[in-house]
Amino acid sequence: MINQSWVDIREDLEATVGKNNYVNWIEPLELSGLDNGVAVFRVPTNFMGNWVSRNFGDDIVQLLKSSGQAVSRLEFSVNAARSPKRATAPKAEQVSEVPASSAPRKKAAVARSTGTVPGAPLDARFTFDSFVVGKPNELAHAAARRVAEGGEVAFNPLFLYGGVGLGKTHLMHAIANQLRTQRPDLNVVYLSAEQFMYKFVQALRDKKMMDFKQIFRAVDILMVDDVQFIAGKGSTQEEFFHTFNALVDQNKQIIISADRAPGEIKELEDRIRSRLQSGLVVDLHPTDYELRLGILQHKTEQHMLKDPSLHIADGVLEFLAHRISTNVRVLEGALTRLFAFGSLVGREVTLELAQDCLADVLRTSDRKITVDEIQRKVAEHYNIRLSEMIGPRRVRTIARPRQIAMYLAKQLTSRSLPDIGRRFGGRDHTTVMHGVKRIEELRISDSQIEDDLELLRRALEA
Ligand code: ADP
Ligand code: MG
DSSP, X not given: OHXXXXXXXXXXXXXXXXXXXXXXXXXXXXXXXXXXXXXXXXXXXHHHHHHHHHHHHHHHHHHHHHTTOOOOEEEEXXXXXXXXXXXXXXXXHHHHHSOTTSHHHHHHHHHHHTSOOOOOOOOTTOSSTTOOOOGGGHHHHHHHHHHHTTOSOOSSSEEEEESTTSSHHHHHXXXXXXXXXXXXXXXXXXXXXHHHHHHXXXXXXXXXXHHHHHHHHTOSEEEEEOXXXXXXXXXXXXXXXXXXXXXXXXXXXXXXXXXXXXXGOTTOOHHHHHHHTTSEEEEEOOOOHHHHHHHHHHHHHHHHHHOTTOOBOTTHHHHHHHHSOSOHHHHHHHHHHHHHHHHHHTSOBOHHHHHHHTHHHHHHXXXXXXXXXXXXXXXXXXXXXXXXXXXXXXXXHHHHHHHHXXXXXXXXXXXXXXXXXXXTTSOOHHHHHHHHHHHHHHHHHOHHHHHHHHHHHHHHHO
């Protein structure tokens, strides 16, 4: 009965999610049963389960419901026997033992004879082992792992995007590093979009376009980092598009990164944009506190293997994870300086030492808190409406939170008193001044207010 429903709604799903998504994600699902409102599906990999649940979960639940099934939730269990990981692993081993005269080797030799292999060097430190996984990057990590298995091309291209310093380059190098050791038969090329353009321009100038084309067409796995760089660069874009198409047509894996989603890259030709979107697009979200702490702990452990005398006091890493922005590169820079400092002074790095030694980093990475955020957080905390916070009522239960919000706005933002007044329903700056004074007095006499302020400040700075 439930299975018949699934067969029926799959057709509706195809209409909702589109042919491509249907073939990639929905078709491989096997409904194994319905238990207590939970529909259980068998999937080939965890990654797939996560992906389907995130992207199509609601649609599936809705459709099952409307077909008369009492479903409230989906669950995905990995069907080990059909896992592609197992299916391809032995093959990968075999391939890597193939003697040097085999076909793929010849292809690499061709590439070499027509010019230098076009990739950029890889950073050996950027591996999957050194990549710390958390909620904000788990999908990107899973997709990268999948591609690094070097099995059948599952999604083409894999498009990774996210802000600066969130690990795009690290993941790409990790894929390339793993493939180069486990699949030395494959011609894996990693380069930045800027280097691609440079090589292209050079080939044009030296009249070696044929070589250029041949080299890139002989690649098995192509990775182009920071592709937003070629936006607006007409002929480079054009050539990139041809290279891209030639490789996709040969079923070669392509991995692209950018600092934003394909749809948001301006001055990119529409046909290129739509090709970039045609595979799997995953984003790296800004780091959260847990991930930052995880990265700091991992890197500290690694460093202590080399320098066992290093001693970092409890609470220092937590403090850094709390205070430093979402960019992992800044976090690493701070840690490197802390390590150097620790070995120079030759004693435990306390919180005070850390604050001193990183004063400039801490100042610039202070997140900008807005008056709006403060008003919302404070209203939430005291359970009043945002409109009341800004409105005219002067009863204590509303006026006090309003004064607290004014006080925090003065403390945590660089706004002037008149400016703050305007944001509180057009109040006069003397009203704000009075509010701020009042809270300053109350902080001393009323420990509840002091606690509330501390709590709010932490929540706002998180
Ligand atoms: P992006 O290319 O997105 O700008 P990178 O990949 O260059 O960022 O990452 C910046 C630095 O932060 C690198 O040194 C990288 O190793 C490190 N890094 C980023 N994310 C992680 C992570 N999840 N675990 C460990 N190190 C990370
Ligand atoms: Mg990068």
